[in-house]
Amino acid sequence: MTSVEICAGAGGQSLGLERAGFDHEALVEIDDACCATLRLNRPQWNVLHGDVNGFDGRPFKGVELLAGGVPCPPFSVAGKQLGAKDERDLFPEALRLTDEIRPRAVMLENVRGFLDPAFEGYRNRLFGQFRKLGYKPAIRLFQASDHGVPQLRPRVVIVALRPSDADHFTWPEKSTTPAPTVGETLEDLMAANGWAGARQWAAGARAIAPTIVGGSKKHGGPDLGPTRARKAWAQLGVEGGTIAETAPEPGFTGMPRLTVRMVARIQGFPDDWHFSGRKTAAYRQVGNAFPPPVAEAVGRSIQEVFERASLRSVMVA
Numbered sequence: 288m289t290s291v292e293i294c295a296g297a298g299g300q301s302l303g304l305e306r307a308g309f310d311h312e313a314l315v316e317i318d319d320a321c322c323a324t325l326r327l328n329r330p331q332w333n334v335l336h337g338d339v340n341g342f343d344g345r346p347f348k349g350v351e352l353l354a355g356g357v358p359c360p361p362f363s364v365a366g367k368q369l370g371a372k373d374e375r376d377l378f379p380e381a382l383r384l385t386d387e388i389r390p391r392a393v394m395l396e397n398v399r400g401f402l403d404p405a406f407e408g409y410r411n412r413l414f415g416q417f418r419k420l421g422y423k424p425a426i427r428l429f430q431a432s433d434h435g436v437p438q439l440r441p442r443v444v445i446v447a448l449r450p451s452d453a454d455h456f457t458w459p460e461k462s463t464t465p466a467p468t469v470g471e472t473l474e475d476l477m478a479a480n481g482w483a484g485a486r487q488w489a490a491g492a493r494a495i496a497p498t499i500v501g502g503s504k505k506h507g508g509p510d511l512g513p514t515r516a517r518k519a520w521a522q523l524g525v526e527g528g529t530i531a532e533t534a535p536e537p538g539f540t541g542m543p544r545l546t547v548r549m550v551a552r553i554q555g556f557p558d559d560w561h562f563s564g565r566k567t568a569a570y571r572q573v574g575n576a577f578p579p580p581v582a583e584a585v586g587r588s589i590q591e592v593f594e595r596a597s598l599r600s601v602m603v604a
Contacts, residue, residue, distance in 0.1 A: 293355035297324045297572035303582025323563035344387035353390040393447040423453035433461040436555040436578045437472045438496035459584035482535035492523040501574025509570035555580045
């Protein structure tokens with residue numbers, strides 16, 4: 288099954304959908320560092336560096352899936368929540384591309400704030416436009432920890448399918464295995480440079496992480512979030528004020544900081560997925576990503592709809 292992805296970022300959704308069986312025809316991303324990361328990890332992918340507003344979807348007409356993590360700031364409680372009045376709102380572009388490409392399915396991801404009562408009218412208009420295009424939309428709030436990701440990360444996913452497929456779509460079930468704790472997830476990375484306190488630290492970090500935040504280019508360097516988030520990290524024995532270049536050295540005392548690789552693992556990225564740029568640029572890519580395991584779970588549910596439809600066609604024939 289083929290796909291086109293907009294606002295691809297550093298590849299969280301792209302990687303998850305690849306694992307679910309989708310072959311990317313194109314990935315559109317405006318950020319230089321993110322494009323470099325995508326090309327670094329998947330040289331064979333068709334990464335298009337540019338603004339989604341200028342992307343012509345017509346050459347990709349007929350791919351099975353149009354996906355994207357459209358910008359979150361218009362709906363995030365961390366911002367002004369301007370919704371449609373925010374110039375970064377790209378849901379209209381997603382609708383335009385749906386019309387141009389006419390995929391079998393659309394999958395769009397955003398922040399928890401998209402479900403706030405203030406955006407009920409926006410959601411109703413968006414879903415009404417999908418219906419006019421011939422798609423039946425559904426929406427679900429996911430917790431990343433329900434799919435094995437060791438952090439609190441609520442994310443909204445919209446899936447729009449043609450009615451004949453939508454009637455057979457079911458959202459993915461929660462994992463029956465609890466997500467690992469921060470200590471279980473990071474003990475080996477904390478001990479990588481010979482820090483003798485890694486095991487004791489891991490034993491104390493017995494919960495999943497708070498939501499990883501990526502921040503923006505306009506606001507400072509990398510950190511693990513505002514005061515409340517840093518307090519939650521401190522309870523896990525992590526200093527959240529900055530990101531470290533390397534794991535703790537022998538003889539280290541105090542609360543360790545996380546490296547970009549540690550944050551990436553908490554976000555659900557495999558260790559062989561590398562991020563381009565220096566620490567700040569790399570951390571922002573990780574922090575703004577859609578956890579690959581969640582994208583994979585939703586992608587597999589979409590794939591199952593297509594497979595069932597193919598089976599029905601064979602049986603009818």
